[in-house]
Amino acid sequence: xxxxxxxxxxxxxxxxxxxxxxxxxxxxxxxxxxxxxxxxxxxxxxxxxxxxxxxxxxxxxxx
Numbered sequence: 001x002x003x004x005x006x007x008x009x010x011x012x013x014x015x016x017x018x019x020x021x022x023x024x025x026x027x028x029x030x031x032x033x034x035x036x037x038x039x040x041x042x043x044x045x046x047x048x049x050x051x052x053x054x055x056x057x058x059x060x061x062x063x
């Protein structure tokens with residue numbers, strides 16, 4: 001199990017990141033998208049581990 005968080009600048013980036021997580025990377029687990037002050041945070045709890053390269057290719061900044 002792996003947990004990580006992304007922060008993106010726009011809702012479009014957040015939607016693109018979530019689509020990539022579910023469809024391209026085939027993550028199974030929990031993904032939540034939360035609005036911040038002008039930005040969006042994406043919380044991911046994945047049943048299988050992603051490589052650091054896969055995470056770094058997602059939009060936004062990993063926190």
